[in-house]
Amino acid sequence: MKLTDEVFIAAPREDVYAALNDVEVLKDCIPGCEELVRHSDTELEAKVLLKVGPVKARFSGTVTLTPEEPPRRFTLTGSGSGGTAGFAKGGADVVLQEQDGGTCLTYEAHADIGGKLAQLGSRLVHGTAKKLSARFFKAFAERVTTSETALVPGRATSANGG
Amino acid sequence: MNDMTPEGREERRGKLKGLGHARRRVEDARFTQGKGNYIDDINLSGMLFGDFVRSPHAHARITSIDASAALELPGVVAVLTADDLRPLDLHWMPTLAGDKQMVLADGKVLFQGQEVAFVVARDRYVAADAVDLVEIEYEELPVITDPFESLQSDVVLREDLDPEAPGSHGPRRHHNHIFLWEEGDKAATEQAIESSEVVAEEMIYYHRTHPCPLETCGSVASMDKVNGKLTLWGTFQAPHVVRTVASILSGIEEHNIRVISPDIGGGFGNKVGVYPGYVCSIVASIVTGSPVKWVEDRMENLMSTAFARDYWMKGRISATKDGRITGLHCHVTADHGAFDACADPTKFPAGFFHICTGSYDIPVAYVAVDGAYTNKAPGGVAYRCSFRVTEAAYMIERMIEVLAIELGMDAAELRARNFIREDQFPYQSALGWEYDSGDYHTAWNKALEAVNYEGLRREQAERVEAFNRGETRKLLGIGLTHFTEIVGAGPMKNCDILGMGMFDSCEIRIHPTGSAIVRLGTISQGQGHATTFAQILASEIGISSDSITVEEGDTDTAPYGLGTYGSRSTPVAGAAAAMAGRKIRAKAQMIAAYLLEVHEDDLEWDVDRFAVKGAPERFKTMAEIAFASYNQAIPGVEPGLEAVSYYDPPNMTYPFGAYICVMEIDVDTGEHEIRQFYALDDCGTRINPMVIEGQVHGGLTEALAIAMGQEIAYDDLGNIKTATLMDFFMPTSWETPTYTTAFTETPSPHHPIGAKGVGESPNVGGVPAFSNAVHDAFRPFGLRHSHMPHDHWRIWKVAHELGLHG
Numbered sequence: 001m002k003l004t005d006e007v008f009i010a011a012p013r014e015d016v017y018a019a020l021n022d023v024e025v026l027k028d029c030i031p032g033c034e035e036l037v038r039h040s041d042t043e044l045e046a047k048v049l050l051k052v053g054p055v056k057a058r059f060s061g062t063v064t065l066t067p068e069e070p071p072r073r074f075t076l077t078g079s080g081s082g083g084t085a086g087f088a089k090g091g092a093d094v095v096l097q098e099q100d101g102g103t104c105l106t107y108e109a110h111a112d113i114g115g116k117l118a119q120l121g122s123r124l125v126h127g128t129a130k131k132l133s134a135r136f137f138k139a140f141a142e143r144v145t146t147s148e149t150a151l152v153p154g155r156a157t158s159a160n161g162g
Numbered sequence: 163m164n165d166m167t168p169e170g171r172e173e174r175r176g177k178l179k180g181l182g183h184a185r186r187r188v189e190d191a192r193f194t195q196g197k198g199n200y201i202d203d204i205n206l207s208g209m210l211f212g213d214f215v216r217s218p219h220a221h222a223r224i225t226s227i228d229a230s231a232a233l234e235l236p237g238v239v240a241v242l243t244a245d246d247l248r249p250l251d252l253h254w255m256p257t258l259a260g261d262k263q264m265v266l267a268d269g270k271v272l273f274q275g276q277e278v279a280f281v282v283a284r285d286r287y288v289a290a291d292a293v294d295l296v297e298i299e300y301e302e303l304p305v306i307t308d309p310f311e312s313l314q315s316d317v318v319l320r321e322d323l324d325p326e327a328p329g330s331h332g333p334r335r336h337h338n339h340i341f342l343w344e345e346g347d348k349a350a351t352e353q354a355i356e357s358s359e360v361v362a363e364e365m366i367y368y369h370r371t372h373p374c375p376l377e378t379c380g381s382v383a384s385m386d387k388v389n390g391k392l393t394l395w396g397t398f399q400a401p402h403v404v405r406t407v408a409s410i411l412s413g414i415e416e417h418n419i420r421v422i423s424p425d426i427g428g429g430f431g432n433k434v435g436v437y438p439g440y441v442c443s444i445v446a447s448i449v450t451g452s453p454v455k456w457v458e459d460r461m462e463n464l465m466s467t468a469f470a471r472d473y474w475m476k477g478r479i480s481a482t483k484d485g486r487i488t489g490l491h492c493h494v495t496a497d498h499g500a501f502d503a504c505a506d507p508t509k510f511p512a513g514f515f516h517i518c519t520g521s522y523d524i525p526v527a528y529v530a531v532d533g534a535y536t537n538k539a540p541g542g543v544a545y546r547c548s549f550r551v552t553e554a555a556y557m558i559e560r561m562i563e564v565l566a567i568e569l570g571m572d573a574a575e576l577r578a579r580n581f582i583r584e585d586q587f588p589y590q591s592a593l594g595w596e597y598d599s600g601d602y603h604t605a606w607n608k609a610l611e612a613v614n615y616e617g618l619r620r621e622q623a624e625r626v627e628a629f630n631r632g633e634t635r636k637l638l639g640i641g642l643t644h645f646t647e648i649v650g651a652g653p654m655k656n657c658d659i660l661g662m663g664m665f666d667s668c669e670i671r672i673h674p675t676g677s678a679i680v681r682l683g684t685i686s687q688g689q690g691h692a693t694t695f696a697q698i699l700a701s702e703i704g705i706s707s708d709s710i711t712v713e714e715g716d717t718d719t720a721p722y723g724l725g726t727y728g729s730r731s732t733p734v735a736g737a738a739a740a741m742a743g744r745k746i747r748a749k750a751q752m753i754a755a756y757l758l759e760v761h762e763d764d765l766e767w768d769v770d771r772f773a774v775k776g777a778p779e780r781f782k783t784m785a786e787i788a789f790a791s792y793n794q795a796i797p798g799v800e801p802g803l804e805a806v807s808y809y810d811p812p813n814m815t816y817p818f819g820a821y822i823c824v825m826e827i828d829v830d831t832g833e834h835e836i837r838q839f840y841a842l843d844d845c846g847t848r849i850n851p852m853v854i855e856g857q858v859h860g861g862l863t864e865a866l867a868i869a870m871g872q873e874i875a876y877d878d879l880g881n882i883k884t885a886t887l888m889d890f891f892m893p894t895s896w897e898t899p900t901y902t903t904a905f906t907e908t909p910s911p912h913h914p915i916g917a918k919g920v921g922e923s924p925n926v927g928g929v930p931a932f933s934n935a936v937h938d939a940f941r942p943f944g945l946r947h948s949h950m951p952h953d954h955w956r957i958w959k960v961a962h963e964l965g966l967h968g
Binding site for chain 2: 083084085086087112113114115116118119120
């Protein structure tokens with residue numbers, strides 16, 4: 001599964017970058033996140049309650065952040081297991097560009113999923129991932145800006161309704 | 163009225179409801195009222211429930227299993243893993259194909275959904291909850307889902323096998339190779355093809371699918387530790403074989419095991435094999451001392467118990483310019499999944515695939531089948547067909563169509579030009595079979611006439627013109643098939659399963675008042691044995707089928723038999739029934755002679771009685787004879803009227819049929835509409851026309867499913883993408899077209915009543931008929947072949963690739 005999107009956040013790039021590295025911010029913004037522990041600058045451990053279609057499970061996993069060119073670009077990779085519900089592993093390339101006084105965040109994520117999650121939810125996984133990511137960025141934008149209209153997802157492709 | 167007259171005789175014959183009578187199925191009263199007794203209806207006092215922890219990975223090493231949290235859950239009795247089964251040597255079990263299979267994952271998992279641990283709990287829900295609490299750590303390994311890749315890959319799937327050692331079907335040339343099986347004259351075939359004027363070649367994939375019976379697999383094991391007896395109820399298509407296998411595996415003497423197949427809600431090959439669930443329920447019952455039930459859910463059924471097909475068939479067929487076939491060459495790459503658990507007679511690792519010369523007089527042929535391991539579920543069962551016969555029929559019926567394209571010839575004409583002629587039977591095929599009887603030209607002409615074939619071809623040509631003028635977006639396809647099956651396995655000289663010859667059996671007891679109980683070694687899964695076997699006997703012994711009880715499936719009472727699959731019940735057990743009936747009649751004749759004070763030779767059989775030749779008013783009915791057999795001392799004759807017959811068939815039977823499917827296809831949506839489906843079946847002597855019609859309707863609907871959408875699909879990680887009925891196509895009345903059935907009747911010369919078996923013909927012939935209709939619609943636009951299943955998306959893609967979307 002591949003997921004790409006572009007999100008405009010009405011906050012300076014440094015603020016956005018810092019927030020993306022702030023465990024408290026992430027924990028509040030990741031949908032279903034129950035625990036997020038930082039083990040080192042680059043290692044995080046998470047517990048997330050996920051529901052995809054008929055599959056509901058608590059996923060626990062690790063995330064590795066690799067700052068490629070802070071604050072412009074970083075990558076993350078991770079894997080998680082939801083027991084009998086299945087497993088997921090993947091990563092994302094995130095690029096932050098200064099734009100119109102705010103930040104344009106683009107990401108390219110890829111994920112492999114397995115187990116019941118893939119069997120039952122395959123047609124739902126993509127939609128669910130998009131929905132979760134939209135919820136994350138909405139919450140995230142609210143945290144790093146004061147304005148509720150700061151988030152303009154899919155700005156580059158707004159012709160199709162964003 | 164005088165019942166000796168022809169009319170009177172007919173009336174007596176009618177009352178018997180014997181051969182040829184459209185007798186209503188006696189099973190239906192209970193099935194249609196929800197009064198069946200299926201495996202999940204069996205509830206015993208103190209019964210526990212088992213459920214599997216299954217692997218989410220298709221290929222991984224197991225680094226740890228922690229069942230402590232599961233065991234703490236109230237109601238959980240035990241959690242079994244391979245380590246618990248190892249001391250009993252039950253962590254692996256033999257497969258029907260000569261391989262072995264893990265009962266519970268031993269160190270690694272080889273397919274998604276593989277059984278890793280067996281949780282036993284006081285109720286089904288607790289068991290399911292506990293499954294979630296068993297913590298297993300895996301270390302992922304590279305996944306191979308493609309058999310061609312598997313045979314090249316460095317990744318070793320089966321680390322338990324010595325890569326140098328031969329398998330049970332000869333040498334293995336690669337660590338993921340299972341066998342190479344060959345039949346026919348390779349050199350002569352290659353020479354014939356190379357020197358031919360026209361050669362057609364095509365790779366034909368018969369995709370992986372699943373029998374998906376409405377009732378999933380399950381078992382209830384009850385070990386009585388006091389008397390040492392194990393009773394095992396289960397969804398078994400071959401209960402007697404299960405008893406023998408259970409005895410060999412467990413060390414319990416066979417007389418101490420009673421296997422019972424209750425009502426079975428469809429089998430279609432899915433319930434032939436022995437599954438880890440059966441073994442685990444037995445072990446759990448032995449360990450706990452309580453009865454243990456295991457019933458798989460739908461996902462488990464589609465994920466783990468036997469799949470069907472998955473054959474990559476590379477065909478080459480050659481002919482003269484005027485369409486005489488000169489040779490057939492076929493190489494198959496067979497994906498058997500993680501363990502070779504195909505259900506075939508032992509000596510035939512590719513089943514009867516070498517029936518692939520079909521209905522045609524092909525002078526020389528050669529087939530080779532390479533079996534490969536992959537990270538997919540094991541199986542390869544005969545899904546409503548005799549062993550690999552659907553694959554064979556699909557291959558040859560597609561190759562005929564491709565050859566017709568190559569020759570620029572009408573495919574109906576090409577078939578007719580190459581059919582085995584009636585005067586050639588018994589016919590010796592190039593691949594070693596002796597076809598018992600057939601009259602293909604008569605059936606074919608009848609079918610073509612019935613659908614007005616020439617008219618359809620004219621309509622199709624007009625449709626193509628209208629399409630080209632932009633007046634319609636719908637194409638018309640005419641799908642032709644003439645199939646020949648090989649069923650009724652089989653003669654003991656070459657057919658056995660785990661060393662047991664594939665005979666079958668029937669035991670008859672006539673009661674004093676002239677009714678009877680009949681027991682057979684087979685087991686109905688919906689075929690209606692209680693109806694039809696009684697009819698065979700009614701005609702043989704002159705007792706109304708309404709007065710004959712048919713029982714199957716209890717190994718303590720029924721005679722040993724090899725079970726029901728591969729359309730073998732009528733050809734083998736049906737023959738045993740007729741032969742046992744004839745034994746009854748022979749004894750009855752002796753009794754009648756004594757009662758009538760004449761010599762046996764002076765008697766003749768007359769529907770339901772023995773009458774004195776030339777004096778038909780002097781007779782004894784079978785009911786009178788039965789009564790006498792129990793209450794009169796007859797010199798030289800034992801009391802009672804019973805018989806048993808074990809029948810070893812001298813040959814297989816070869817049912818055939820001519821099917822024509824007329825299909826409309828919308829090139830823009832890929833949707834299809836079946837306008838007409840004509841199915842002519844020749845199954846030899848017809849026992850019950852109504853049951854035959856029901857069988858044909860059911861089989862055609864399964865064929866429709868397979869051809870038009872049903873598949874077990876995997877992604878690259880080995881995830882099954884079609885593990886629920888949301889994704890796995892099961893036709894409902896909404897998708898099912900109207901069928902027209904017809905018949906010709908060419909009896910089998912070696913079967914006691916001439917019957918050949920019919921339950922699987924419609925699946926064997928239906929799949930190519932539906933598929934050929936799709937191909938035929940696009941033939942005018944240049945399509946040679948496209949792989950099944952022909953779902954809307956794939957049909958749309960075909961249209962798109964042919965440039966039909968502008």
